[in-house]
Amino acid sequence: MSNPVQGKGSDVLDSQEQVRFETLVLPHLDAAFNLARWLLRSRADAEDAAQEALLRAYRFFHGFHGGDARAWLLQIVRNTCYTWLDKNRKAKDMTEFNEEVHGLPSPSPETLAIASNDRDRLSEALKALPPRYREVIVLRELEGCSYKEIASITSIPIGTVMSTLSRARRQLQMALSNVAPKEATHGV
Amino acid sequence: MACERADTLVHGYFDNELDALRAAEFESHLEQCPECVAALDALESLRSTINVAQPYEKMSPALRKKILADLHVKGASVKAPLRATTDWRWLAVAAAFLLLIYGGWRVVSVNRSDSRETMMASKIVDAHLRSLQPGHLEDVISTDQHTVKPWFDGKVDFAPPVRDFAEQGYPLQGGRLDVVDNRTVAALVYGRRKHLVNVFIWPTSEKDAAPRTGSIQGYQWIDWRKQGMEFYAVSDAAAPDLQLLQGLFSN
Known part of the structure; x- marks a missing residue:
């Protein structure tokens, strides 16, 4: 599946889109956090990743054309977490076990x-x-x-x-x- | 390891992801494959281990607040004062809008009962999941129906039929008050092998109805109406277990 958040996003949604975002995406904040928490195995990292993922979801919300908002958001959370894991692994480099x-x-x-x-x-x-x-x-x-x-x-x-x-x-x-x-x- | 279905199809069956035909085929296979039965048992016990451990972690209120601010969500605390002149205009618009919605709803409601039931069932499953949070399951812990029944007196304005079915394999474990769809309901907790069953009960003015069943997110539910009471039983136990319990309640 293609990356749901490619291209240039917008920083502020117009009021109609804002309402749509709040209705569709905000109910899934806990789901976003929970997935990040288990993928990253740390509450602290999950807090940062969840925040980053939600910002990306917001910025690229115009690209969401209906369907399953939870799945859409969790896809972004997952991508964010894998990027995070990847970065971390490179930083810690060779000594780290390739988990x-x-x-x-x-x-x-x-x-x-x-x-x-x-x-x-x-x-x-x-x-x-x-x-x-x-x-x-x-x-x-x-x-x-x-x-x-x-x-x-x-x-x-x-x-x-x-x-x-x-x-x-x-x-x-x-x-x-x-x-x-x-x-x-x-x-x- | 002889049966390869014990590795594959049993998961689809357990997760309610097989279509009706394949599920029926698998059920008849189950009757003669001890390996698949064991695999199914192991999956049930894994799920109950997970449910008991409650690994779901919610976002902290502080982070939620921070994120909502990031996302330009205006909280309840930052309501702008309304000017009287715009007030009435908006109220009129809102009223007209509500009328429109109501009219539309009246037209489609005839065909909507199915999805309303699905919504109700999903609220019931939510309530079931909530009850599994540590310390939420029972307000009154007793296997004695004569302790549980009076406990509801004065807490709800109806008398839920509280009965113990330990001899039939459904020991009563206790009861509590719950809120489902904005109304206070009685919840009875039964054990079924390793599973917990919540039975939600509230009064209804609708006439008796035969049981309907379904499943949401791997949880089975069964709903029926009898003698002015609505019953909803929900559990991660198998569907036939709930049907048996329904039969016990109706006898």
Whole structure:
């Protein structure tokens, strides 16, 4: 899918467009932040990225001709985050593990033993996934996106969303099962 | 690993992304494939792990404020004082506009009940998700219907039918007040294996209606009306589980 924010944007929308922007895009601020937070694995970075993405969305809103505003915004957020990750990786250069491809090494038993509650456990396991897997989990399980929306946000062909999710979920299940003995899991 | 569907189709089925034909085919396959059944169970338990952990992170109010300012959104606090002369003109325009909308709505409303139901269902699913936030699930925690039922007295102006169905596999876990579509409703919480079911109940003047079902974002809902009460049950459990519960309520 083409980049939704190419060309020159406008800094101030006319009043009609402003209303349209506020109606269509503003309801998805939390979705934007949540995706950035999980892609960048840091609240602080996510704050900057979400702000940058929203500014870009605003500037290029005239290029949005209807359709799924959440998917449109999340696509911009995702692009912003990947640019961010890319820049960061170049800055840290060779010493940094290439997590695009490999993800972080599986969380160590120590980390996971410390991650005692459900929330920390899941968070550690999610962080251990490569971003391409992490994002489909976040979009599907946290954001409730359909396969079609996932395809348009991530530019994965619609036909392979299911198999990507399958691999992502398998990795997440493995990361979680590294975590705690079975009886320690909740019984809700 | 023998069955390759346990790796692929089971996800589409779990996510409600298969068309009716493929879903039916897969269901009949499930009856004879323990591997796919196990895969489906594992997916359900993964989803409930995620739901319990509540990993969704919202934007902080400070950042929201900053972004809204960036985007030239005028907040409620910066309302410009209205001049009396323009006031009436705008009110007249607004009134005319409302009449137009109302007229238009009257015309199309005959055909709109479907999408209104979808909207209602999506509000119900939202309420269900809200209830899963830590500390939001129950106001009164009890498996005893004789504790939960009186708890609603004086809190709502109707008597929700509170019953425990533990013996049938739906133990009552508690109840709470909730707000759906701007009205206060009673919410009953039931367990179903590893899943939670919210049953939202409020009085209605409409006549009894047979159950309707659907799913939104992977959550199943079922809606029916009986003896002046509207019922909406919602859960990440499978659709047949909700239909069974509906049957229990209606007996």
